[in-house]
Amino acid sequence: MKGVKIISTGYYIPEKILTNQDLEKMVDTSDEWITTRTGIKERRIADEKDAVSDLAIKAARKAIEKSGIPKEKIDLIINGTFTPDYPLPASACLVGEKLGIKNVQMFDLSAACSGFIYSLSVAYSMIKTGLSNYALVIGSEKLSAVTDWQDRNTCVLFGDGAGCAILGASHEEHFLSFSCGADGSYRELLYIPAGGSLNPATEETVKNRLHFVKMEGNKTFKVAVSKMAEVARGAMKKAGISSEDIKLVIPHQANIRIIEALARFLNVPMEKVFVNIDKIGNCSAATVPVALAQADEKGLLKKDDIVLLVAFGGGFTWAGAVIKW
Ligand code: ACO
Numbered sequence: 001m002k003g004v005k006i007i008s009t010g011y012y013i014p015e016k017i018l019t020n021q022d023l024e025k026m027v028d029t030s031d032e033w034i035t036t037r038t039g040i041k042e043r044r045i046a047d048e049k050d051a052v053s054d055l056a057i058k059a060a061r062k063a064i065e066k067s068g069i070p071k072e073k074i075d076l077i078i079n080g081t082f083t084p085d086y087p088l089p090a091s092a093c094l095v096g097e098k099l100g101i102k103n104v105q106m107f108d109l110s111a112a113c114s115g116f117i118y119s120l121s122v123a124y125s126m127i128k129t130g131l132s133n134y135a136l137v138i139g140s141e142k143l144s145a146v147t148d149w150q151d152r153n154t155c156v157l158f159g160d161g162a163g164c165a166i167l168g169a170s171h172e173e174h175f176l177s178f179s180c181g182a183d184g185s186y187r188e189l190l191y192i193p194a195g196g197s198l199n200p201a202t203e204e205t206v207k208n209r210l211h212f213v214k215m216e217g218n219k220t221f222k223v224a225v226s227k228m229a230e231v232a233r234g235a236m237k238k239a240g241i242s243s244e245d246i247k248l249v250i251p252h253q254a255n256i257r258i259i260e261a262l263a264r265f266l267n268v269p270m271e272k273v274f275v276n277i278d279k280i281g282n283c284s285a286a287t288v289p290v291a292l293a294q295a296d297e298k299g300l301l302k303k304d305d306i307v308l309l310v311a312f313g314g315g316f317t318w319a320g321a322v323i324k325w
Contacts, residue, residue: 003173010063039256043159080115113313115285163289235320
């Protein structure tokens with residue numbers, strides 16, 4: 001059976017920088033608290049007129065250009081996001097429209113911060129089974145649109161961005177494993193309470209600020225540390241690799257303390273762990289593909305290098321993948 005590979009990557013982060021010092025003027029916080037508790041120094045905020053599909057196409061255009069694949073050959077677009085342009089239609093359809101791609105499969109995948117790895121696993125399966133030849137897999141988020149800028153517990157954490165990869169068939173297998181899981185019983189630790197079918201928008205929900213992300217950070221932190229470790233180990237075991245084989249770990253960037261705990265657990269030195277949380281914060285589903293594309297751009301990945309992707313997010317969801325570059 002033929003294999004699947006990543007042909008190219010791309011990313012976009014907005015120009016506007018929001019620093020910890022800027023946040024000190026908005027809520028009762030400090031650069032010192034944010035830096036020591038999270039590792040974040042600044043994050044990027046999208047232009048008001050840009051929606052998630054606009055961020056996504058800026059990343060996608062770069063990946064398409066790099067791939068050398070004519071866009072007409074892309075027959076699958078998956079956008080991992082929980083901040084789509086509209087609840088209906090899917091933002092992937094708008095990405096297709098803006099790129100001039102139509103009549104192919106396009107859909108969003110909602111798995112919060114694990115959204116990109118989940119989307120990779122779906123695209124991988126569709127290419128493997130012949131349902132797709134070339135897939136554009138995106139993680140794109142405009143978290144600034146669902147962030148409560150009066151809530152210091154969450155507003156210091158998030159940023160906007162988009163990253164993507166183009167996948168296609170290959171003679172050799174480059175995806176060595178996927179390991180994905182979820183547990184919906186944790187839903188109220190990290191969620192947007194209103195705006196869905198359970199609590200449709202009313203004057204009351206808007207007044208009570210229920211359309212913004214709520215998170216019980218400390219409880220989420222504890223589950224994140226253990227699940228990131230567990231899913232990373234699971235993906236490594238399935239791939240038949242050990243820590244020494246890993247060239248680069250690309251973890252979800254929610255908190256530098258979670259990333260360091262993962263590195264300790266895996267017995268991988270921090271030099272082998274890609275970190276950009278200081279510059280862009282937590283961009284949910286966009287985090288892993290932005291980091292992957294930045295690592296690619298920096299030339300950190302050479303042919304046959306082993307890369308471990310790991311993520312954890314709302315749901316809760318968690319996901320890991322081992323890729324041979
Ligand atoms: N500035 C100053 N003080 C603050 C701030 C802030 N921005 N935010 C909270 N505090 C205070 C709290 O009120 C609390 O004060 P108290 O002790 O007087 O009650 C104190 O700081 C400690 O709060 P904790 O929530 O216990 O702080 P913690 O060390 O856990 O850090 C954080 C909070 C950064 C949110 C951390 O818990 C975390 O990273 N959680 C995991 C995030 C995650 O992995 N999310 C999943 C992915 S995101 C997604 O899917 C969209």
